[in-house]
Amino acid sequence: MSEKQEMIRLQNLKKSFGDLEVLKDINLTVRKGEVFVLIGASGSGKSTLIRCINFLEMKNGGNIIIEGKSIDPKKDDLTQVRQKVGMVFQHFNLFPHKTVLENVIEAPLVVKKVSKEAAKQEALHLLDKVGLAEKADVYPSSLSGGQKQRVAIARSLAMKPDIMLFDEPTSALDPELVGEVLETIKQLAKEGMTMMIVTHEMGFAKEVADWVAFMNQGRIVEMAPPQEIFNNPKEERTREFLNRVL
Amino acid sequence: MPGIAHLIQEFIRTLPFFMKPLLLTFELTIASVIVGTVIGLLVALLKVSRIPGGQLLANIYITLIRGTPLIVQIFVLYFGFYKVIDLGQFWSATLALAIHSGAYIAEIFRGAIQSIDKGQMEAGLSLGMSSAQTMRRIIMPQALKRSIPPLGNQFILSLKESSLAAFIAMDELFSLARRLSAETFDEMTYFLIVAFYYLLIVMVFTYFVNRMEQHMAKGDS
Ligand SMILES: Nc1ncnc2c1ncn2[C@@H]1O[C@H](COP(=O)(O)OP(=O)(O)O)[C@@H](O)[C@H]1O
Ligand SMILES: [Mg+2]
Numbered sequence: 001m002s003e004k005q006e007m008i009r010l011q012n013l014k015k016s017f018g019d020l021e022v023l024k025d026i027n028l029t030v031r032k033g034e035v036f037v038l039i040g041a042s043g044s045g046k047s048t049l050i051r052c053i054n055f056l057e058m059k060n061g062g063n064i065i066i067e068g069k070s071i072d073p074k075k076d077d078l079t080q081v082r083q084k085v086g087m088v089f090q091h092f093n094l095f096p097h098k099t100v101l102e103n104v105i106e107a108p109l110v111v112k113k114v115s116k117e118a119a120k121q122e123a124l125h126l127l128d129k130v131g132l133a134e135k136a137d138v139y140p141s142s143l144s145g146g147q148k149q150r151v152a153i154a155r156s157l158a159m160k161p162d163i164m165l166f167d168e169p170t171s172a173l174d175p176e177l178v179g180e181v182l183e184t185i186k187q188l189a190k191e192g193m194t195m196m197i198v199t200h201e202m203g204f205a206k207e208v209a210d211w212v213a214f215m216n217q218g219r220i221v222e223m224a225p226p227q228e229i230f231n232n233p234k235e236e237r238t239r240e241f242l243n244r245v246l
Numbered sequence: 247m248p249g250i251a252h253l254i255q256e257f258i259r260t261l262p263f264f265m266k267p268l269l270l271t272f273e274l275t276i277a278s279v280i281v282g283t284v285i286g287l288l289v290a291l292l293k294v295s296r297i298p299g300g301q302l303l304a305n306i307y308i309t310l311i312r313g314t315p316l317i318v319q320i321f322v323l324y325f326g327f328y329k330v331i332d333l334g335q336f337w338s339a340t341l342a343l344a345i346h347s348g349a350y351i352a353e354i355f356r357g358a359i360q361s362i363d364k365g366q367m368e369a370g371l372s373l374g375m376s377s378a379q380t381m382r383r384i385i386m387p388q389a390l391k392r393s394i395p396p397l398g399n400q401f402i403l404s405l406k407e408s409s410l411a412a413f414i415a416m417d418e419l420f421s422l423a424r425r426l427s428a429e430t431f432d433e434m435t436y437f438l439i440v441a442f443y444y445l446l447i448v449m450v451f452t453y454f455v456n457r458m459e460q461h462m463a464k465g466d467s
Contacts, residue, residue, distance in 0.1 A: 083374035107373035
């Protein structure tokens with residue numbers, strides 16, 4: 001059996017904010033169709049890691065290899081890279097001055113220069129997929145948090161990314177709205193989307209992850225399939241963390 | 247104090263004389279605010295951009311304008327534009343006022359741009375948009391909307407500040423009031439009358455700014 005394509009590979013990735021070393025030699029690989037879940041205490045560097053992959057933060061060392069190509073932020077066109085790597089944020093970051101539909105068609109229109117008709121059709125299809133077709137013409141302010149996050153997912157999908165990054169997509173939601181967003185992400189996993197997800201939802205992680213990495217103080221302490229890391233963690237610190245959150 | 251009957255009588259008598267200066271005050275104000283808005287927008291963009299030297303240039307301009315009295319600026323700029331570049335009286339005065347208000351308008355725009363959540367820029371970038379595209383299509387429309395109420399305020403300030411153009415021989419409202427008082431030695435009457443004109447315009451304008459704010463608040467979250 002041939003190995004599946006490497007979508008993300010990080011080699012000795014380093015990131016500091018001033019004197020603070022936030023990522024210390026991160027190494028990992030995510031292959032096509034895999035769901036890679038990052039867990040760890042607040043402040044351990046999960047957001048920074050995921051933001052480096054999308055070049056919202058610039059690495060200080062190491063390599064970021066996307067679909068086999070090592071990306072140099074100084075030379076490479078980052079807008080090209082980001083078109084392949086979608087991102088969903090904790091606080092949704094929808095465009096408040098645009099309707100739901102306009103949010104979804106914005107990037108295809110502006111970046112890919114898709115015709116308005118085609119962009120609309122695709123957007124309605126995606127909104128239907130996340131269960132929000134009937135909200136196409138309202139403004140984000142009238143949506144619930146869960147609905148906003150599903151629109152954000154549709155907006156990201158509209159660029160037809162190869163990889164999706166999620167940074168705590170349900171942490172800003174009321175508990176009763178978490179489920180609908182997780183369902184949407186599970187659906188993407190079933191369709192074979194390559195994803196990297198930061199989450200505190202351990203049940204969800206167990207269910208969808210191919211790999212779970214536990215981060216602590218800027219390092220990946222342990223990386224394993226979910227049944228291993230949750231049932232049989234090898235590292236003391238992983239055990240401590242899981243005891244606290246489970 | 248002049249009697250109220252005398253004031254009203256003089257108000258009515260001088261009404262026709264005040265129409266042209268009133269119009270000129272309007273023209274000066276509107277032209278200087280429009281030019282000042284263009285200057286302010288460019289300076290604000292310079293300030294938030296990472297163009298080398300851009301921030302420094304913007305800061306020097308803003309510091310100079312904020313750090314010197316308006317009347318001094320008007321004299322320096324007016325005579326610069328009028329005598330050195332020969333732009334004519336109206337445009338020299340307009341540009342002098344515009345360069346002054348531009349510094350304050352730049353700060354209004356800069357504040358509005360920086361008040362937009364940085365998640366908006368990140369969302370645009372994460373979708374593959376360039377920072378210029380995100381600025382133009384996502385940040386600026388929201389920032390401009392937030393700028394409207396303070397711009398309304400700046401318009402009112404500019405309207406009142408345009409009275410200083412009287413000192414560079416523009417025949418606007420305040421200039422006429424000065425001439426009428428000099429001719430009649432009845433200073434209080436004409437200064438009160440001109441104050442009334444300014445107050446009237448400001449109140450009418452404030453009414454519209456408030457209505458616009460209320461209208462905009464409705465569409466917001
Ligand atoms: N822009 C920044 N400037 C300075 N420090 C930062 C910045 N972003 C994150 N940090 C610091 O980096 C560390 C890791 O943060 P983060 O990646 O957000 O962790 P997590 O997502 O795991 O909670 C924290 O100590 C945080 O305070
Ligand atoms: Mg985080």
